[in-house]
Amino acid sequence: MRYTTDERLNEIMAIYRDHGVQINNPHVYVVEDGKQNSLDPKVLEFKQRFDPLGLLNPGKLRVWEQLKK
Numbered sequence: 001m002r003y004t005t006d007e008r009l010n011e012i013m014a015i016y017r018d019h020g021v022q023i024n025n026p027h028v029y030v031v032e033d034g035k036q037n038s039l040d041p042k043v044l045e046f047k048q049r050f051d052p053l054g055l056l057n058p059g060k061l062r063v064w065e066q067l068k069k
Contacts, residue, residue: 006027030062033062039063044061
């Protein structure tokens with residue numbers, strides 16, 4: 001299946017979600033925007049452990065940016 005528009009992509013993802021399939025949108029800049037539900041706390045734990053200064057992929061985790069404030 002080819003990508004055509006954001007609207008069509010969202011329709012397709014909604015069909016899968018309506019049938020109980022958890023699907024994340026990989027076509028977003030911020031990780032949380034692509035999640036159907038909340039971000040797994042383990043993701044933040046790994047980020048804090050392996051990138052404590054936030055040098056890798058800055059701006060990709062909204063929750064990380066909020067913690068820095």
